[in-house]
Structures are given as structure tokens and as C-alpha cells.
Amino acid sequence: MSDWTLIGTINDIPRRGARCVVTPQGKIAVFRTQKDQVFAIDDHCPHKGGPLSQGIVHGAAVTCPLHNWAICLETGKALGADEGSVKTIEIRLDGERILARLEHVAMAAE
């Protein structure tokens, strides 16, 4: 089961920036691109677990602050010569509100 959960508004995130959402399953990094696209992925680089939310955002990609892996925000896959991927989370925009499809509610209810 999964649910659309309100996690904030687009104005909470600077353009070419990211914010974190804390969930029982770990941190999620929510990105806003220059062109106001919003993406969410696990805040955990597939390389050595670096906090991707702290990286530099360029186009629809982020560069991990620890060792400069570049991760595609749409697919969660590492770009360039590196191989690996990180889980992506579905996002829906309702006006300025950002909704994420999170699995925790069902799990928490168990």
C-alpha cells in the first residue's frame, strides 16, 4: 500500500536545491530544479551512502558531496562512468503543494 502524503510546498525548496523529509524508513531528498521540476530520491548515494540532498543540483541531476558521483534525479541511476542506482519516490504537484507517494502509512498501521 502506498499513499500520497503532503510533504511541503515548492517554495520551501530553493531552485537548484534540495530539502530532506524524515521518514521511519530513512531520509528522502526532495529536489527542485531550475525549471521548477520536483523529484524525490532516497538521500543515500549508491556509492558510499553520501547525503545526496547536500549536493549541487544541475539540470535534473545532483552531484554527491562526498565523491562527486552524479545521479539522475528522474531515474535514480548514476550518470557517466559510474554504475549504481538509488530508489526514486513518485511525486505529484498540486498547485504549490508537493505530495509524495510514501509506503510508510500502510506499514505503520500494521
Next chain:
Amino acid sequence: MGETAKKQKLVVVGNGMAPGRALEHLFELAPDAYDVTIFNAEPRVNYDRIMLSPVLSGEKEFEEIIIHGDGWYIKHGITLYKGHKIVGIDREGKTVTSDAGTTVPYDKLLIATGSVPFVLPVPGNGLPGVLTYRDLDDVNAMLLAAQSRARAIVIGGGLLGLEAAAGLKSRGMDVTVLHIMPTLMERQLDPAAGYLLEQAVEQRGIRVMTKASTKEIVGTRKVEGVVLADGTTLIADLVVMAAGIRPNGTLAREAGLAVNRGIVTDAGMHTSDPDIFAIGECAEVGGQCYGLVAPLYEMARVVAAQLAGNADAAFVHSDTPTKLKVTGINLFSVGDLSEGEDRQEIVLRDAAAGVYKRLVLKDDRIIGTVLYGETSDGPWFHDLTKKRTDISQMRDTLIFGQSYQGGAPLDPMAAVAALPDDAEICGCNGVCKGKITGAITGKGLTSLDAVRANTKASASCGTCTGLVEQLLSLTLGDAYNPAAVTPMCSCTDLGHDDVRRLIKAKKLKSIPAVMQELEWKTSCGCAKCRPALNYYLVADWPDEYADDYQSRFINERVHANIQKDGTYSVVPRMWGGMTSSKELRAIADVVDKFHIPAVKVTGGQRIDMLGIKKEDLPAVWADLGRAGFVSGQAYAKGLRTVKTCVGSDWCRFGTQDSTGLGIRIEKFMWGSWTPAKVKMAVSGCPRNCAEATCKDVGIICVDSGFEIHFAGAAGLDIRGTEVLGLVKSEDEALEHVVALTQMYREQARYLERIYKWAKRIGVDEIRRQIMNDATKRKAYFDRFVFSQTFAQVDPWSERVSGLDKHEFRPMASVGYQEAAE
């Protein structure tokens, strides 16, 4: 000794590009044949006059266009009289005399007096504010006028006039070009290309008035305007005459030599007096005078051979392609463009793309070429003309260029590979492909600079630089590492130096402006170029640029050092490594309160607290701030630490107050951003307990003053410092260190440490500017001080006050309530 006795005396009048080149050839052919004396009416060494336009527009510095520095004259034993104008030649007695009264005998005399600008014979042409465009003094006068940001009128829409107009515009002036003919550059371009050029010029914000005949220049004490023949009056604070040049034959005429339009010479460059030669713009050979550099260099080659004893050397006329040196406008024109019954033409127009190509054919051969917008096939067309190649077989696709002749389109590299060995690569210097590839293999050349030094290819106007690099890469394969042109990142083809230069020249003051103007290939850059651009803009426009935090690496965004587990470390400043019980107590309390897992003394004489959660950072800083701490910027590409020893306060060997000086420097310079981190140290005596001789900048105190060191390294590379020089007082030490740092801030590439920058531009050059040139040093110092007024704000206290709150808190916490049920 016997050798010297046999040496003949060669006197050269003029020190421009043609005689400079002639002497280079002569020293190669006959190094010991002559004692050389040069008289230069300009008070300086030989420089590349073609590159004055980039100096005017701010894309180059004068130092970058010097061809022969003082060292070259010394090396070749040349006596150079700077600022001496020759006023008389005594052909009987074989001497020349300068306006300063110096008389020198000659066996052979070389006249290279160049040209004088043509000044329109209209009333008011002598008013202050009316300039010509000929030498560095003219450029300096224009730059001075440009500071007022006022209105300029350029008379003449030819090569020189348009370059002057573009230069003045980029310096912020309001510019109008007056051209007497219906289209611009009518001598080199046909009307269609002239029209496209006019549009491109106007798009740059330069007004163009064609068919504009100047009647009068008006003004009472200085120029105030220009009146045209049709009665139109235009307001102007500066008028630049760029309506052409006239060969300067005055001196020769007074000496009784044959002078027509120019000084008449035979094909061996002899004037009517066999011991006197003339070359350059002042010479008239085969009934023609020349203004472009390629034929002038050909004259230089001929005269050198003649002087070395080859009586057969002769000048041969050839057409020279014209190129306009205005960044962003590409045009190429060569040969005969006039229409006629016996001629045909092939024209390609793409108005939307701004491309126009026209070939003039006669008897199935190309005799003229005009290319506008897309000029890469210019040299190929020119080559077909020179070889008189019959083009009837490829006529259908000829206009599409070389790549279409082999069937499948070729990539640029293959096009260069396909060129024959005698194809001309460098038009200015007449260097063909075979000579370049021969020099690369024969002399083991591996860099662009080496090719320039050995063959002259791309050493004048530089437009063939790309071709020469392709030849390097073809000849050397993977062994060629074009270090000089490594692009910043895959978002651009420009290197760091070009980007820095263009940021200044085009006054680009934001990252989007840089990306737009310099044609970035990605929409918003990448993690490599954005931090670099952000630094360049902060350094170049400290008062105007708004720092882009999203282009800073995380450490500089949150003012702490990220660790492998995503926590942060915090290092407060301890000025000069001095601390107190109060400070240490405050640190101890913070460590306890926030359960900071690790505390370490750093190599820079301060204390690091490691493992702090990001959310706790503002509270940690608030507590540290109350004890008087500010950020130690241990995370910054900026000033980090100034290590000191205890100096004369405590040490029995200390010669000066090294601790005090270190603290003074740190308090003066903290907060400044630099291309890479900067670590300093001050040692109180040569025992050097502060280890100043492996720092970016170090000072060793001695009895007589302060020895300043720089360019050390003790990381990936280990290098002892270079000595900058010795100064007497603390004040001077501070001024020199600050000026050096500012020079580094302005010139280095992002992430380039001082030792790498110094290696690249030369320790001697740095010493010359900082130690020997007090004006430059003061200017660097002042610019640093100005920039500090915007930089010295403690980032920690700003964030304690609430700046960038979003950085330190999660946007939301979800799921926990349900989980708790």
C-alpha cells in the same frame, strides 16, 4: 676578436612587426654578420599591432601582445633607442641622427617607418578629443575617454574602424560608425556580406550610418560633435578617425630617395640607394603598398635574405585573406570580388542562420571568396585559388565546402588530415601544414606554445589556433595534451583563462549571463563549472555580484565540513593559533552540551569538533559566538589559518613579533574567497618553527626585516617555497602579502593552488609585479581591501540570526505519529 672587426653595422629605423621579423630571420641566417641598432619613435619594445583591438576591448593586456621583450634585444646584442625618432639620414656620410641628437653610422640601413593614419582634411580635425587608431598611445587615449562612458563617433567603416567601434562599445561607450560608402568594408566585402555585417554590428548596439560624409568637426575647446554633408549634426565627446592609412615616406623623401605612394623598392626591397632597404607599410614594391601582415612578413623574409647575402631573394605578390577581429563576427574575404562578363558566381544564403557564402569563378577557377557567418572553409577555398585548381568536377557541391567533396561529410579533424602538406595554415606568417607537422615530429614539440615558438604558426592574430591544435593532435595522437585549452568542463569549450578574461571584458555579472553570453552547452551548468563561475564573479565584482549559494559546495553553503557519515565538523578561528582559558572552556561546554563525539587539534593550530549533526550547527555556533568565536573557514576555498610561533614575545631566538604579525595578517584577510585554500605561517626566526617554508604564503622574520615566501606545498605535492623578497617593516610585509594574494585571486584558475599558479605564470613575473612595481602592488592591495568590505561578515553569526534556515531543518517529518499508535 677578428670576427667582431668584420661585423657590419645595420641600423633599423622603426621597431614594428616587419623589422622585428626581419631581424629574427637575419639572426637565423647570419647570426654574426651585423651589429644592430634600432631606433623606435614609440617608447617601447616590439608588439603585435594586429592585437591592439583585443587590448582596446579588454580581451587582452598589453603585456600579452609583446613580441620581443627587453630580453630579446639584450640576447642579440641589439642597441635599442626607445622614444628616439630619426630626423635625418646623411647618405654621403652614411649616418642617421635622432631627435635627441644621437648620430649613428651605418653600413646598411633598413627603413621601416610604417604608416600614418589618414586624417580627414575637414575643419576641426585638430580639436582635443579627435584621435586616430594606430598605436598603443591611441588605444590608451581611447581607454581614458571611454571611462566617461560618453558618446563616440568612429569615422570609417573598414576593418580598423569596426574593430575600434566594437572595442569602445565593450568599454561602455555609446558608439556610432560613419561610413562614406553605401556598405561596410566595401573593399573586402560585396554588398550582401556588407549588409549582414552591418546588421551584426547594429545588433551589438553600435549605430551605423552609411553614405555619411563628414563635413566638419565642431567644438569650442574640445570636440563636441560632427556635422555631415547633408547637414545632420551628431553629438560626440570622442571622434576616432579610422579612414585609412598612408605609407610614411617623409624621412625617405627628405633623404632624396625615390618615393611614390610609398618608398619605391625593387623586388629585393632595395630603395633607390643600394645600401638602404625599406620594408613594411612604408614600402611600395611592384607598384603596390601593403597593410596586412602576411605580405609585410614576406618583405621581412626577403630583406633578411638580402642582408645575409642572397641577392636572388625576391618579393612575390599574393592575395591575403581579410578577417575581422571582433569576437562573435566571422568573416573571411580574399581575392577579386568584382563582377564581369567573363565571371560566374556561386552564392549560398541562409538568412536565418546569418550565413552568406560567395565564390567568384573565372575559367573554372576560384578567383574571389567571401564567407560570412561560417568561415571554416576559407583556407581551403583560398588554397584552390592559389593553386589555380580546376573546380569543374566539384562545382555542384563546391560551395558546401571541403567536407562535401569526398562523398560522406568529414569531421573537422579529417578535413585537416586531408589537407596537402603545402596547404597554408597560418596566413599571417605564411606557414604551411608540412612545416608545422615537420617541426612537431622533427623537434619533438608537444604544445601549442612550442609550435608557435618554432614555426610562428598562430603566433600573430591567432585565428588559426584551432587548426594548429588539430595538427598537433593528428601528429601526436594521444600524446598531445592540449593543456592550454582544456575546457573548464563538458558544459563549454572555453578554458578557465578565457572564461575569466571574458567575464571581465564583457562585464558579465551573473552565472546566467556568463552561460548565455559564452554559449554554455547545458542549461544550468554542472558541479564543476558552477562553483568556479561563482568564485570568478565574487572575485571580479565584489560589490555587484550576488553570491549564488546553490552553486557552492555544501561545505561553503553551510559553513562547516561534511564528514563521511553526513555529520559535520566545526573549527572556530583562533587568531594566529593563540587561545585562552575562556575560549577553551567555551569549547569544552559546547562539546558536552551537544555530545560532540570527537575533538582534535588541527595542523593549523586550532581545534576541530567532529561529528556534529547538521540540525545542531546553528545552536553550536550560537554558543561559540557568545564566547567571541567566529568561523575559522576551515571549509573554504579562502584564507584558512595563519600559523605562528611565539616569536620575540617569548622565544630567546625570536627576532620579531611573529605572533602579532600573524594575528594582524589573519584579522586583515579572514573571510576572503580565493581560487583554492590559502594557508599561511609566520616564523619568528630562520629556525622556522611555524613551518612557513611549505605554506602558500610564509614569512620568515629576520633581524633586518621580513622575508616573504610563497608557492610552497605540503600535501599531494611537497615543495619548498620561493622567496618573493625582503621587506623592512610589518606594514610593508602586510602590503606585499595582501597584494600577492589579490594577484592570485584575480589570475588563478578555480582550485589551482598558489604553487601551481606560480609555476604557470612564472615566479619572476610575480616578483616583478609585487616587489618591483609599487603602483601595481598598491592597486592589488586596494582592490583586496575593497573586496574585504563585502567579505568580512561572520557567516556563523548570520546563520544564528536565521539566514538560510531551510538548510538546517528537514522540510517535514512524516510517518511517526501513525507508527506510534
